[in-house]
Amino acid sequence: MKTHEYQAREALARYGIPFPPGQVAETPEQAEAIARELGGKVVIKAQIHAGGRGKAGGVKLAGSPAEAAEWTRAMLGSPLKGRVVRKVLVGQALSITREFYLGAVLDRAAKSVGVMASAVGGVDIEEVSRSSPEAIVKVAADPLMGLADYQTRDLARAVGLAGDQAREFGTIAKALFRAFVECDCSLLEINPLALTEEGDVIALDSKMVIDDNALYRQPSLAALRDIAEEDPAEREAQRVGINYVKLDGNVGCLVNGAGLAMATMDAISLYGGEPANFLDIGGGANAGQIGAALGIILRDANVRAVLINIVGGITRCDVVAQALVDLIREGALAVPVVARLVGTNAAEGRQILAGTAVALATTMAEAAQIAVALAAGSAARRPAGAGRTGPGEVAR
Amino acid sequence: MSILIDADTKVVVQNITGREGSFHTVQMLAYGTKVVAGTAPGRGGREVEGVPVFDSVREAVDATGATASVVFVPAPFAADAIVEAADNGIGLIVCITEGIPVLDTMKVCAHVRAKGSRLLGPNCPGLITPGQCKVGIMPANMHAPGSVGVVSRSGTLAYEIAGQLTALGLGQSTCVGIGGDPIAGTSFIDVLTLFEQDPSTQAVALIGEIGGTDEEEAAAFIAANMKTPVVAFIAGKTAPPDRRMGHAGAIVSAGRGTAAEKIAALQEAGVTVGVSTEELVQAIAAIA
Numbered sequence: 001m002k003t004h005e006y007q008a009r010e011a012l013a014r015y016g017i018p019f020p021p022g023q024v025a026e027t028p029e030q031a032e033a034i035a036r037e038l039g040g041k042v043v044i045k046a047q048i049h050a051g052g053r054g055k056a057g058g059v060k061l062a063g064s065p066a067e068a069a070e071w072t073r074a075m076l077g078s079p080l081k082g083r084v085v086r087k088v089l090v091g092q093a094l095s096i097t098r099e100f101y102l103g104a105v106l107d108r109a110a111k112s113v114g115v116m117a118s119a120v121g122g123v124d125i126e127e128v129s130r131s132s133p134e135a136i137v138k139v140a141a142d143p144l145m146g147l148a149d150y151q152t153r154d155l156a157r158a159v160g161l162a163g164d165q166a167r168e169f170g171t172i173a174k175a176l177f178r179a180f181v182e183c184d185c186s187l188l189e190i191n192p193l194a195l196t197e198e199g200d201v202i203a204l205d206s207k208m209v210i211d212d213n214a215l216y217r218q219p220s221l222a223a224l225r226d227i228a229e230e231d232p233a234e235r236e237a238q239r240v241g242i243n244y245v246k247l248d249g250n251v252g253c254l255v256n257g258a259g260l261a262m263a264t265m266d267a268i269s270l271y272g273g274e275p276a277n278f279l280d281i282g283g284g285a286n287a288g289q290i291g292a293a294l295g296i297i298l299r300d301a302n303v304r305a306v307l308i309n310i311v312g313g314i315t316r317c318d319v320v321a322q323a324l325v326d327l328i329r330e331g332a333l334a335v336p337v338v339a340r341l342v343g344t345n346a347a348e349g350r351q352i353l354a355g356t357a358v359a360l361a362t363t364m365a366e367a368a369q370i371a372v373a374l375a376a377g378s379a380a381r382r383p384a385g386a387g388r389t390g391p392g393e394v395a396r
Numbered sequence: 397m398s399i400l401i402d403a404d405t406k407v408v409v410q411n412i413t414g415r416e417g418s419f420h421t422v423q424m425l426a427y428g429t430k431v432v433a434g435t436a437p438g439r440g441g442r443e444v445e446g447v448p449v450f451d452s453v454r455e456a457v458d459a460t461g462a463t464a465s466v467v468f469v470p471a472p473f474a475a476d477a478i479v480e481a482a483d484n485g486i487g488l489i490v491c492i493t494e495g496i497p498v499l500d501t502m503k504v505c506a507h508v509r510a511k512g513s514r515l516l517g518p519n520c521p522g523l524i525t526p527g528q529c530k531v532g533i534m535p536a537n538m539h540a541p542g543s544v545g546v547v548s549r550s551g552t553l554a555y556e557i558a559g560q561l562t563a564l565g566l567g568q569s570t571c572v573g574i575g576g577d578p579i580a581g582t583s584f585i586d587v588l589t590l591f592e593q594d595p596s597t598q599a600v601a602l603i604g605e606i607g608g609t610d611e612e613e614a615a616a617f618i619a620a621n622m623k624t625p626v627v628a629f630i631a632g633k634t635a636p637p638d639r640r641m642g643h644a645g646a647i648v649s650a651g652r653g654t655a656a657e658k659i660a661a662l663q664e665a666g667v668t669v670g671v672s673t674e675e676l677v678q679a680i681a682a683i684a
Binding site (some may be wrong): 106111142217247256263267274311364 | 416497498502553631
C-alpha cells in the first residue's frame with residue numbers, strides 16, 4: 001500500500017527523524033495561513049501517489065504567503081501525472097548545501113532488509129541505479145540482529161560524511177530501519193536527506209510503501225489508505241478477494257493462479273491479440289467471486305471477448321462452469337467467451353458448458369487463438385451501464 | 397529416485413482441522429502420502445480421516461516420527477507454525493499459506509536455516525513425487541512418474557506444465573513449487589542443485605516469472621554447475637511495470653525483474669526458453 005509524502009513524514013517523525021516544519025493544506029487559505037506561520041520562503045508540494053513530481057510541476061517555491069496560496073490554488077484539483085491533486089504539503093524552505101539518498105528496501109536475494117545510501121540525492125534513485133550503480137552503497141541488515149552501528153558508519157563514510165554529521169546520519173539510518181521493521185514497510189525512502197547550511201542533517205522528502213500482507217496488524221497505517229488514488233475496478237476486485245489489473249487490450253482474461261494468469265496474457269499476445277487485464281480469481285473461488293470477476297472484466301468497454309482458463313487444483317471447474325451458466329441465464333454475458341477447463345472436476349465442468357454459447361478449448365494455446373479470433377470478429381459494444389457513471393465504472 | 401520426498405516420507409499436517417488442512421489431508425492420503433499426524437492446538441486427541449491430531453508438533457513427532465510438515469495455518473500465525481516445526485526437528489517444512497507478512501518470512505527463513513531445516517514456500521503449492529508422495533495441494537491426476545524435474549514459482553502454471561508433460565507420456569521425477577512471495581525459503585538454485593544430484597532426473601523444466609532476480613541467479617548456476625539439461629518458461633512478458641501481478645513477488649520494480657532480462661540471462665546460460673508453455677514442453681520432449 002502506497003502512502004502520501006505527508007503521511008510518511010508523520011510516521012517517520014515519530015521515530016525522531018527531523019523534517020523541516022510544515023503542514024498539509026486542502027485550500028489556498030490554509031496554505032497561506034501555514035506559510036504565514038512558518039515565515040520566510042516555503043515549498044508547496046502536491047500530494048499524489050507518484051514520483052517525479054518536481055519535474056511535472058508539482059513542487060513550487062513560494063516567497064510569500066500570498067504566493068503560497070497562489071501555487072496551492074493552481075495545484076489543487078488539477079491533474080498531475082495522471083492523478084488529481086487534492087492536498088498539498090506546505091513546508092519551510094531551507095538552504096541546502098548537499099543532498100543524499102537514504103532508503104530501506106526488501107533485498108529479495110539476500111533475504112534481508114537492504115539499507116542504501118548515496119551521495120547523489122534529490123534525484124530519481126532508480127535512474128542513478130541504472131546510470132551509475134557504483135554511486136549507491138548498500139548494506140544488508142541481518143534479519144534477526146537488525147542494522148548494526150558499524151553498518152551505518154560504513155554508509156555515512158561512503159557518502160562522505162564525518163564527525164557529528166556522520167553520527168546524525170547514523171541515528172537517522174537506525175531510526176529509518178526501525179520504522180521500516182515496525183511499520184512493516186516494503187520500501188521506505190528519504191530522498192533527499194539534506195545537509196543544511198547550518199550543518200544539520202534533515203529529511204526533506206520521504207516515501208513509504210507498506211506490505212499489504214501486514215496491514216491486518218498495522219491498523220493506524222491501514223487507515224492512511226487513499227482510495228481516491230486507486231482504480232475503482234481494481235478496488236472492487238480487491239474487495240471481493242480477486243487480483244485484477246487493468247490493461248489496454250480487448251481480450252478479457254479470467255484465470256486461477258497468478259503465474260497462469262500471466263502466461264495466459266502472454267499467450268494472447270503471442271497469437272496476435274492484446275490482453276485487457278490480468279485477473280487471478282485465486283484458489284477455491286466461489287460462484288459469487290466468479291460472477292464479480294466477470295462483471296469487472298465486462299465493465300471495461302474495450303473487452304470484445306473473454307478467455308477463461310482454469311487449471312483446477314483447489315478451484316473446481318464445475319463451480320466455475322455453473323457460475324458461467326448462471327450468468328448466461330441472466331443475460332450477463334455480452335461478449336463471446338471461450339473456456340478451457342482442466343484439473344479438478346474438469347469433465348463435469350465441460351459437461352455443464354456443453355450446448356451453451358461458451359466455446360470450449362482443450363489447451364491454453366487453443367483457447368488463446370480462439371479468444372483472439374473472437375475478439376477480432378466481435379463488434380464494438382457499449383459497456384454494461386454505458387452512459388451512466390456508477391461507482392464501478394472504469395474511469396480511464 | 398526423486399528429490400526431497402518419496403514413498404517413505406512421514407508427514408505431519410499443521411492445522412489439520414482447518415478447512416484446507418482437512419480437505420488436503422484427504423487428498424494426500426488418497427494419493428498414498430504417509431500422513432502420520434496432524435496438529436491443532438487445543439484439539440489433541442481427535443482424529444481427522446484416521447490421522448491422529450496432536451496439540452503440538454513436538455507431540456506429533458514424538459509419537460509418529462514425522463520428518464516433513466505441511467503448513468495450512470492462517471497467515472497471522474503461519475510464521476510461528478514454521479518456527480515450531482523447525483524447533484522440533486522437522487527437516488522439510490512446506491508452507492502453503494499465502495499472505496504472510498514478508499518481514500515474518502525473512503526472520504523465519506534465517507531461523508529455519510540456523511536450525512538446519514528446509515522451508516519450501518510460503519505461498520506455494522508444495523511438491524509431488526508422482527506415484528509416491530505428494531505434500532501439497534496440486535491436482536495429483538495431472539502428474540505421472542518419470543524423469544523430468546519441474547520447479548516453479550507459480551502453482552497453477554506448474555500444474556499446467558506437468559499436465560502437458562503427462563499428456564505426452566513424459567512423467568516427472570519431482571515437481572516443486574517454490575512459491576510466489578518475494579522472499580522464499582527455497583530458491584531455484586536450491587532445487588536445481590538437488591535435481592543435478594538426482595540420477596533419476598534427466599531434464600528440468602524451470603518455470604519463472606517477473607520480479608526479483610532468482611531466475612538470473614539460476615541462469616548463472618546452470619551455466620557453471622549443471623550437466624542435466626534445463627528448459628525454461630518465464631511468465632509475465634506482457635505485464636506492465638510497477639504493477640503487482642497477483643503474487644506478492646511478481647512485480648517489475650525500478651525497471652528490474654522483467655521477463656526480458658530473465659529470458660536473456662537464461663539464454664545466455666545456454667537454456668532453451670519457450671515462448672509458450674507448449675514450446676517448453678516440446679523442448680523437453682526433444683531431449684527427454
